[in-house]
Amino acid sequence: MENKIRSAFDEVKADEELKQNTAAFLQKERQKQTQVRRRPYAAAYASVFLLVIAGIFSWNLYFTKTAYVDIDVNPSIELSLNRFNRVIYVHAYNADAEIVLRNVSIRNKTCEEAVEILIDEMDVLGYLEKPGMLTATVQVSDSSGEDLLDSLSSRIRSCLQKCQGKVGQEVYLVDSAAKADSYDQDLTPARYQAIRELQTVDPDATFENCHDSSLGELRLRYRGHAGQGEHKGSSDSAEEEGTCEDSSPSSGEGNYRHRNRGEH
Amino acid sequence: MRTEQEANLAIEKYADMVRRICLVNLKNSQDTEDVFQEVFLKYILHDKEFESDAHEKAWLIRVTINACKDLLKQFFRRRVTSLEALVTEPTGIREESREVLDAVIQLPAKYRDVIYLHYYEGYTALEIASIFKRNENTIYTWLSRGKEQLKSSLGGESFGK
Numbered sequence: 087m088e089n090k091i092r093s094a095f096d097e098v099k100a101d102e103e104l105k106q107n108t109a110a111f112l113q114k115e116r117q118k119q120t121q122v123r124r125r126p127y128a129a130a131y132a133s134v135f136l137l138v139i140a141g142i143f144s145w146n147l148y149f150t151k152t153a154y155v156d157i158d159v160n161p162s163i164e165l166s167l168n169r170f171n172r173v174i175y176v177h178a179y180n181a182d183a184e185i186v187l188r189n190v191s192i193r194n195k196t197c198e199e200a201v202e203i204l205i206d207e208m209d210v211l212g213y214l215e216k217p218g219m220l221t222a223t224v225q226v227s228d229s230s231g232e233d234l235l236d237s238l239s240s241r242i243r244s245c246l247q248k249c250q251g252k253v254g255q256e257v258y259l260v261d262s263a264a265k266a267d268s269y270d271q272d273l274t275p276a277r278y279q280a281i282r283e284l285q286t287v288d289p290d291a292t293f294e295n296c297h298d299s300s301l302g303e304l305r306l307r308y309r310g311h312a313g314q315g316e317h318k319g320s321s322d323s324a325e326e327e328g329t330c331e332d333s334s335p336s337s338g339e340g341n342y343r344h345r346n347r348g349e350h
Numbered sequence: 351m352r353t354e355q356e357a358n359l360a361i362e363k364y365a366d367m368v369r370r371i372c373l374v375n376l377k378n379s380q381d382t383e384d385v386f387q388e389v390f391l392k393y394i395l396h397d398k399e400f401e402s403d404a405h406e407k408a409w410l411i412r413v414t415i416n417a418c419k420d421l422l423k424q425f426f427r428r429r430v431t432s433l434e435a436l437v438t439e440p441t442g443i444r445e446e447s448r449e450v451l452d453a454v455i456q457l458p459a460k461y462r463d464v465i466y467l468h469y470y471e472g473y474t475a476l477e478i479a480s481i482f483k484r485n486e487n488t489i490y491t492w493l494s495r496g497k498e499q500l501k502s503s504l505g506g507e508s509f510g511k
Contacts, residue, residue: 087504088469091454094447095470098373100365104386108365111387112357112394119351119395 149174153226153234154265155197156274157204159213159253160300161186164274165200171234173200179274180298186211197234198241205245217252218302221276224257225265235259273297280304287311352394360393364407368414370470374455374462375418385417392417408481411471415463415482453503461496468493 151174153167162179163186173192178184190207192200201222208214222242224235239257246253260275268278271293280301284291288311296304352360368389372382392413400406443451454462467473467481475493479486 087500090446090450090504091465091469091500094443094450094454095370095466097443097447098366098370098451100369100386104369104379104383105361105365107383108361108386108390109358112390113354115391116351116354116394 148172151175152228153197153224153231155201155234155238156223156225156268156276157201158221158274158276158301159208159218160302161208161213162274162277162301163187163204165192165197167197171196173197176200179272179277182213186213198237201238202241202245205242205249209249214246214249214253218254220246220253220255221274221301222255222257223260223265223275225260225262225275227262231259271297274301277301277304280308284308284311351397357390357394360406360410361390364410367407367471368410370466371411371414371463372418373451374466375415375459376421381418381421385414385421388417389414408477411467412481450504453500456503457496457499461492461499464489464492465496465500 148168148170150168151166152169153171155165155167157163157165160180161182163183164177164179165173166175166177168174172194173196174194176187176192178187186204186207190203192203195203205214205220214220220242222238224231224238226234235257239255242255242257246255264275264279268275271278271281273281273293277299278293281291281293281296281304284296284304284307287308291307299307365386368386369382372385376382376385389410393410396409400409454465457465463482464478467478468475473481475489476486478484478493479489482489
């Protein structure tokens with residue numbers, strides 16, 4: 087009987103159609119499984135790609151310079167700002183500037199906060215004790231220059247009042263060409279313009295031999311050569327808003343526009 | 351996931367066995383095809399290596415029997431083909447063999463698989479107990495009872511020891 091059972095079951099076979107249908111089914115399922123397994127990877131790759139793109143875009147957005155603020159007392163400092171009015175780079179034009187920047191951290195601060203910190207530090211270090219002028223130039227690549235000029239002037243004025251010094255302020259816009267010219271000479275736009283003015287009355291003045299002179303010294307030399315009486319309307323004494331052309335013999339050469347001026 | 355080649359080899363090697371277990375447990379060819387697909391799908395998705403061919407075969411037996419049971423539990427499949435249709439499903443089977451198969455299929459469900467595994471596949475009661483995760487004595491009892499019922503339905507000849 088055992089043989090009969092074995093013999094009977096021997097006759098039961100899986101037909102070819104059943105095998106082929108099963109193989110075809112498995113093929114389809116394998117493709118589905120592969121797709122299902124790929125989908126999470128595809129989503130992950132897409133997410134990583136988007137994150138990288140967003141990161142590059144954000145980095146580029148944040149670290150693109152859109153404005154420059156150059157400050158001259160004797161320390162001469164350049165602040166590069168991004169579109170969010172944050173300081174992204176700081177440049178010391180001279181040794182005094184390096185001393186001022188040594189103990190302060192102004193990166194990623196707003197322009198106004200940074201300027202306040204710098205003025206406080208200059209006050210602590212004694213750069214604002216003598217009567218003089220704090221000159222700030224603003225070069226902005228978009229239409230926000232006037233707003234920045236207003237807020238910066240206001241903040242500088244209040245800072246200088248706190249310092250109780252005898253330092254006045256002048257804050258004005260410069261255009262990109264003026265900024266580029268001064269950048270090439272590693273000078274602030276204000277000092278660059280002062281040297282250009284000096285050159286009109288002193289042929290010996292060059293960017294090299296005037297490079298380390300402060301803005302006050304340059305203007306003093308200019309007055310010395312041009313004659314005090316002849317140039318009463320020079321930049322140190324101008325009281326009104328207007329262009330630097332008002333106070334400069336070489337008025338036609340640069341595009342400098344005063345926003346604020348006065349002495350404490 | 352196992353490769354297409356592995357799947358085809360398994361189908362070629364075990365299709366007849368799976369078909370026989372389906373015959374013992376199911377009622378029509380549609381169910382058989384469903385179980386076939388499920389069993390071999392589980393096979394290709396089973397990532398663990400089998401220790402041996404015997405291990406692989408035992409795994410397929412267990413999966414096939416469980417798939418058949420799961421299919422039968424489904425409500426809408428309970429009212430399918432009559433018993434008469436069972437033995438008419440496989441084609442090309444001699445009348446004598448058909449009677450034997452009919453007798454096996456009409457055994458209580460728990461006896462059918464052990465009769466098939468013992469008398470056709472040659473598994474011992476201990477091995478069957480391992481596949482079903484049952485006590486060996488239970489398998490002996492099922493074998494004994496199944497054998498008695500077959501003897502009764504097929505004319506009283508004794509089965510091989």
